[in-house]
Amino acid sequence: MENFKAFMVNKNEEDFTAEVKILRLEELPAGDVLIKVAYSSVNYKDGLASIQNGKIVRSYPFIPGIDLAGTVVRSDDSRYKEGDEVIATSYEIGVSHYGGFSEFARIPGDWIVPLPEGLSLKEAMVYGTAGFTAALSVHRLEENGLTPEKGKVLVTGATGGVGSVAVAMLAKRGYQVVASTGKEAEHDYLREIGAAEIISREELAGEKFRPLDKQLWAAAVDPVGGKTLSSILSKLDYNGSVAVSGLTGGTDVPTTVFPFILRGINLLGIDSVYCPMETRKLLWQRMASDLKPEGLLETIQNEVGLEELPGVLSSILKGKNRGRTIVKM
Numbered sequence: 001m002e003n004f005k006a007f008m009v010n011k012n013e014e015d016f017t018a019e020v021k022i023l024r025l026e027e028l029p030a031g032d033v034l035i036k037v038a039y040s041s042v043n044y045k046d047g048l049a050s051i052q053n054g055k056i057v058r059s060y061p062f063i064p065g066i067d068l069a070g071t072v073v074r075s076d077d078s079r080y081k082e083g084d085e086v087i088a089t090s091y092e093i094g095v096s097h098y099g100g101f102s103e104f105a106r107i108p109g110d111w112i113v114p115l116p117e118g119l120s121l122k123e124a125m126v127y128g129t130a131g132f133t134a135a136l137s138v139h140r141l142e143e144n145g146l147t148p149e150k151g152k153v154l155v156t157g158a159t160g161g162v163g164s165v166a167v168a169m170l171a172k173r174g175y176q177v178v179a180s181t182g183k184e185a186e187h188d189y190l191r192e193i194g195a196a197e198i199i200s201r202e203e204l205a206g207e208k209f210r211p212l213d214k215q216l217w218a219a220a221v222d223p224v225g226g227k228t229l230s231s232i233l234s235k236l237d238y239n240g241s242v243a244v245s246g247l248t249g250g251t252d253v254p255t256t257v258f259p260f261i262l263r264g265i266n267l268l269g270i271d272s273v274y275c276p277m278e279t280r281k282l283l284w285q286r287m288a289s290d291l292k293p294e295g296l297l298e299t300i301q302n303e304v305g306l307e308e309l310p311g312v313l314s315s316i317l318k319g320k321n322r323g324r325t326i327v328k329m
């Protein structure tokens with residue numbers, strides 16, 4: 001049987017390890033479709049999966065990586081055949097089912113999306129779960145009435161994965177994007193990917209908190225959470241919406257009922273993991289067409305190999321990565 005390389009984590013009472021190992025195909029979990037992985041990508045959740053107490057991985061040893069894109073090698077699912085190019089993200093991938101940091105993956109057919117026309121395997125992973133989450137956020141905001149005429153849209157954690165894709169996507173759709181970042185050195189990058197204005201992290205979520213504050217934005221894409229989300233809620237325009245997806249700024253959100261009962265603010269929860277397949281397929285189609293920030297995906301990405309994963313995974317947890325990091329197999 002064929003041997004292949006994968007990045008594995010293992011934990012026991014004394015030890016935690018994270019390293020590239022050689023595996024055999026029969027060591028992969030059950031699944032209908034065997035995929036030769038072309039690219040995976042690095043998400044914040046993968047950073048959590050690669051540390052001892054990240055509370056993501058359910059059992060060890062394990063191959064993390066919540067995203068993968070590649071070519072079908074073998075399939076017991078009639079929807080897929082050898083040679084098909086596919087994307088597999090979310091569900092149990094990289095959590096309780098061996099994930100994408102691997103040259104091969106065996107995945108249940110129900111978790112797979114055919115690569116849409118208009119996207120390469122590489123572009124699919126420049127998006128990855130972070131990009132899909134940005135797309136779902138924009139989709140939900142527009143479902144709730146957002147149009148470019150309504151006003152400015154704030155994006156927090158703007159230099160990160162979800163943030164960078166959201167900035168580029170919104171700008172492409174004609175929105176005036178206000179990007180929030182703690183990184184002064186990245187202002188040029190943010191303007192390059194479409195930010196019209198930049199505000200500092202401190203200005204957004206400083207010490208001063210008022211239950212209702214000056215109305216500044218029609219909507220927000222927020223992968224940061226914590227006090228940043230509290231501040232957004234009190235500064236959105238009347239009937240504004242915030243799509244909240246993340247927790248890099250903390251999990252506690254001190255707020256009051258006032259933004260909701262006096263300004264009709266909508267708090268939209270964004271979950272990419274169990275997003276229904278119908279919406280998932282629709283969004284991947286849109287990410288390949290009207291939501292695609294043509295040209296900017298290349299600016300947003302950088303590429304690493306499996307061996308470089310420990311460094312990249314550790315730096316995403318420190319908020320130090322810029323844009324999206326893809327992993328070439």
Ligand SMILES: C=CC(=O)SCCNC(=O)CCNC(=O)[C@H](O)C(C)(C)COP(=O)(O)OP(=O)(O)OC[C@H]1O[C@@H](n2cnc3c(N)ncnc32)[C@H](O)[C@@H]1OP(=O)(O)O
Nearest residue numbers: 043044045046048054055056066129130245246247272273
């Ligand atoms: C790409 C997506 C993302 O990036 S999402 C952000 C990354 N995810 C996280 O940071 C979540 C990590 N998990 C945790 O921190 C904890 O599990 C917890 C805080 C969510 C809950 O911890 P606690 O110790 O209170 O309980 P359990 O872990 O035992 O779980 C309780 C209950 O919730 C269910 N659950 C756990 N994780 C998830 C999840 N990710 N999605 C949906 N549901 C989840 C878990 O199954 C338990 O339910 P039960 O019915 O009792 O089995």
Ligand SMILES: NC(=O)C1=CN([C@@H]2O[C@H](COP(=O)(O)OP(=O)(O)OC[C@H]3O[C@@H](n4cnc5c(N)ncnc54)[C@H](O)[C@@H]3O)[C@@H](O)[C@H]2O)C=CC1
Nearest residue numbers: 044133157159160161162223245246247248249271272319
């Ligand atoms: N709900 C869902 O389905 C999904 C949720 N997420 C979550 O979204 C968040 C972002 O994920 P990625 O973009 O992959 O991570 P990332 O690390 O690429 O981006 C995070 C951004 O947050 C910034 N940041 C870090 N600490 C901060 C703080 N204290 N205050 C303000 N900003 C801070 C970083 O500088 C960076 O720009 C994570 O919490 C992740 O778990 C991501 C994908 C799907």
